[in-house]
Amino acid sequence: MAKRAPILPDNYNPVGDRLRRILQPAPAPSPVERDSSEPERVVQSSLVQPIAAPAPAVSHEVQVPIEREPIPEIPTDRELKAVSVRFRCTLSERRKWHEVTRELTGDHNNLSHFIRAAMLLLEHAHEPLKRLAPDIQRMVKPATTDALGITFYEGRLGQYLYDAIRLAGRPKG
Numbered sequence: 001m002a003k004r005a006p007i008l009p010d011n012y013n014p015v016g017d018r019l020r021r022i023l024q025p026a027p028a029p030s031p032v033e034r035d036s037s038e039p040e041r042v043v044q045s046s047l048v049q050p051i052a053a054p055a056p057a058v059s060h061e062v063q064v065p066i067e068r069e070p071i072p073e074i075p076t077d078r079e080l081k082a083v084s085v086r087f088r089c090t091l092s093e094r095r096k097w098h099e100v101t102r103e104l105t106g107d108h109n110n111l112s113h114f115i116r117a118a119m120l121l122l123e124h125a126h127e128p129l130k131r132l133a134p135d136i137q138r139m140v141k142p143a144t145t146d147a148l149g150i151t152f153y154e155g156r157l158g159q160y161l162y163d164a165i166r167l168a169g170r171p172k173g
Helices: 014-023 091-105 111-126 127-140 148-169
Strands: none
Touching: 091 111, 111 127, 111 148, 127 148
């Protein structure tokens, strides 16, 4: 005969309970004698940011917000391509770009290579782009709900990029 599973309580919520345990502040450790020359350590979780943090007890301690932490050195050896850059586009744009790259290369999965090549063109045209930066910065970005304004904005930005890439010439290599 099969065993019956116990009936779960009405307030059964394992995900919510786990979140509550994570979000609750850790209980204060019992006072332990420590060497006064050792600085007090503050552990900051990257998952949970306190809304209002109390002032640090040690005056020489500086807490760096997570978004202000220094970026680690980029490895120069063989780096795995595991990071992606995402941007918004319409489904018809995505289909069109995939179709264009498939038509040009004969392979259906080369869109990322074309986008990487376009970004390399921008890197190569960095100096002319720096000269055009004041003009680009004067452009006013329209609201995301203004489709026509965004079209004109991106068209004008494309003109600046084209001018800079044309001035930079063909990349070497």
